[in-house]
Amino acid sequence: MIRDPHDLQRYTASERANHWVTGICFILLALSGLSLFHPALFPLTMLFGGGTWTRILHPFIGVVMMLFFVVMFFRFQGLNRMREADWEWVKRAKEMVNGDDHNMPEMGKYNGGQKLLFWFLGVAMLVLFVSGIVIWRAYFSASFPIGVVRLGALLHAVFAALMIAAIIVHVYAAIWVRGTIRAMLYGTVTRAWAKQHHRAWYKQMTGK
Amino acid sequence: MALQSLDIAKRSATTTESPQARKTLEVAKLIDVSKCIGCKACQVACMQWNDLRDEVGTCAGTYDNPRDMTDQSWTVMRYAEVETEERGLEWLIRKDGCMHCEDPGCLKACPAPGAIIKYANGIVDFHQENCIGCGYCVSGCPFNVPRISQKDSKAYKCTLCSDRVAVGLEPACVKVCPTGSISFGSKVDMQELAAERVTELKERGFKNAGLYDPAGVGGTHVMYVLNHADKPALYSGLPADPTIAPTVTLWKSVAKPLAMAGMAAAALGGLFHYVMKGPNEVSKEIEAEVERELEGEK
Ligand code: HEM
Numbered sequence: 001m002i003r004d005p006h007d008l009q010r011y012t013a014s015e016r017a018n019h020w021v022t023g024i025c026f027i028l029l030a031l032s033g034l035s036l037f038h039p040a041l042f043p044l045t046m047l048f049g050g051g052t053w054t055r056i057l058h059p060f061i062g063v064v065m066m067l068f069f070v071v072m073f074f075r076f077q078g079l080n081r082m083r084e085a086d087w088e089w090v091k092r093a094k095e096m097v098n099g100d101d102h103n104m105p106e107m108g109k110y111n112g113g114q115k116l117l118f119w120f121l122g123v124a125m126l127v128l129f130v131s132g133i134v135i136w137r138a139y140f141s142a143s144f145p146i147g148v149v150r151l152g153a154l155l156h157a158v159f160a161a162l163m164i165a166a167i168i169v170h171v172y173a174a175i176w177v178r179g180t181i182r183a184m185l186y187g188t189v190t191r192a193w194a195k196q197h198h199r200a201w202y203k204q205m206t207g208k
Numbered sequence: 209m210a211l212q213s214l215d216i217a218k219r220s221a222t223t224t225e226s227p228q229a230r231k232t233l234e235v236a237k238l239i240d241v242s243k244c245i246g247c248k249a250c251q252v253a254c255m256q257w258n259d260l261r262d263e264v265g266t267c268a269g270t271y272d273n274p275r276d277m278t279d280q281s282w283t284v285m286r287y288a289e290v291e292t293e294e295r296g297l298e299w300l301i302r303k304d305g306c307m308h309c310e311d312p313g314c315l316k317a318c319p320a321p322g323a324i325i326k327y328a329n330g331i332v333d334f335h336q337e338n339c340i341g342c343g344y345c346v347s348g349c350p351f352n353v354p355r356i357s358q359k360d361s362k363a364y365k366c367t368l369c370s371d372r373v374a375v376g377l378e379p380a381c382v383k384v385c386p387t388g389s390i391s392f393g394s395k396v397d398m399q400e401l402a403a404e405r406v407t408e409l410k411e412r413g414f415k416n417a418g419l420y421d422p423a424g425v426g427g428t429h430v431m432y433v434l435n436h437a438d439k440p441a442l443y444s445g446l447p448a449d450p451t452i453a454p455t456v457t458l459w460k461s462v463a464k465p466l467a468m469a470g471m472a473a474a475a476l477g478g479l480f481h482y483v484m485k486g487p488n489e490v491s492k493e494i495e496a497e498v499e500r501e502l503e504g505e506k
Pocket residue numbers: 026029030031032033034036037038054055056057058059060061062063065066125128129130131132133135136137153156157160161163164319342
């Protein structure tokens with residue numbers, strides 16, 4: 001399915017599948033988790049077959065997400081090391097958000113914001129996984145002192161909220177920057193897209 | 209146990225007001241530890257009335273049996289051998305179970321609407337039909353009371369015999385206690401009864417005797433008369449100043465509203481950014497540049 005032979009390959013099929021499994025798990029986790037987080041959202045448990053099923057399913061989905069996230073993390077971590085230009089990008093992010101990206105420094109495959117998001121998600125997943133195990137009453141909570149379980153519940157809620165907010169930004173950025181979503185759908189982007197947003201990567205890919 | 213004959217004052221995971229037109233008397237159970245002989249009649253009565261039967265356990269060298277509360281044992285007697293300066297060796301026996309807090313941590317932590325109810329008379333009750341089995345009540349409780357069943361994953365604890373109280377009966381344990389160590393009535397009456405008994409105990413040399421009705425949880429609807437009220441920990445670790453843990457308060461009273469606002473702000477922020485700044489399109493200029501580069505390749 002080649003749309004244009006000049007398009008640049010950004011993700012392999014297996015990278016895309018990996019991302020989508022993680023993404024679907026995340027949406028299910030966010031919906032099921034939020035349903036238990038605030039009474040106003042409790043009706044969301046109906047999507048999972050009621051409150052008890054939501055409680056049962058959520059942590060298992062969490063484990064699946066963690067497995068796929070870890071694979072994705074190690075696939076992409078090398079490309080997400082922060083460099084000088086990335087910090088410069090972060091400092092100027094405001095200009096970009098205001099709609100003027102003319103003076104933004106040249107970026108490689110990922111920009112400074114994407115990289116920071118990547119590392120934040122790594123930390124958040126680790127905290128959510130560990131605290132999620134601690135508050136998993138059916139199998140694990142009894143092995144931890146009550147103070148640890150309480151702290152686990154607090155951390156799980158806080159990091160879940162932060163991660164949900166971060167993913168909202170992540171998804172919005174993909175919508176806002178036109179021509180991005182196809183990277184995760186068919187794996188390719190146009191040359192002009194690459195040149196505008198990731199010029200160093202564009203040069204590396206095309207030799208121009 | 210779902211009961212329509214008692215008015216509801218507070219309901220878990222519910223943000224609107226409970227009906228409040230009818231006023232009922234607040235009740236309390238008073239356990240006079242100084243009169244308890246540790247016969248466990250109350251444990252048996254509790255099992256009998258509530259149709260519970262715990263597994264036969266093993267003897268660990270003390271009278272504590274079962275060793276701990278379970279989904280089948282909603283009250284257990286705890287036996288502590290302590291040496292006090294004034295009186296030497298003492299055997300302090302405490303009937304443990306839900307304290308029926310005025311400000312119940314279990315209810316605060318519970319995410320399932322209507323799984324935990326506080327009746328207007330002060331009784332805190334778990335409604336298993338609404339319970340989802342998450343165990344948050346265990347984290348919320350300052351007294352380590354709720355127990356999750358291994359079989360059905362529902363939370364259980366002492367109901368203060370809400371079903372009996374609803375029809376004007378006293379709790380089963382109160383009815384059966386052979387020494388009159390457990391009394392039941394209005395909270396005010398129980399406080400008066402306790403005050404009389406505390407005076408008596410003081411006259412008999414227990415100078416630190418007192419009532420245990422901890423203010424940190426707004427008072428409780430199960431109260432103890434203790435002969436050493438200055439040291440509740442002597443009674444198998446009864447907390448001196450129980451409160452809902454600060455982590456639980458942070459989680460439920462601070463993180464919850466802030467997080468909801470934060471997530472809503474992120475979503476709305478995105479929408480308004482798009483509407484006000486417009487999409488970030490690839491510029492015509494760069495498209496033309498790329499076209500020229502490709503032309504050059506040919
Ligand atoms: C990484 C593996 C994860 C595990 C093992 C896990 C486990 C749990 C457990 C055991 C609970 C308590 C309710 C229940 O028993 O079902 C819970 C609640 C929750 N989880 Fe997770 N979870 C994980 C990941 C996530 C993720 C990625 C999110 C964010 C989208 C999330 C959001 C939530 C929320 C919002 C709650 C409710 C918190 C509250 O009531 O305060 N979880 N999780």
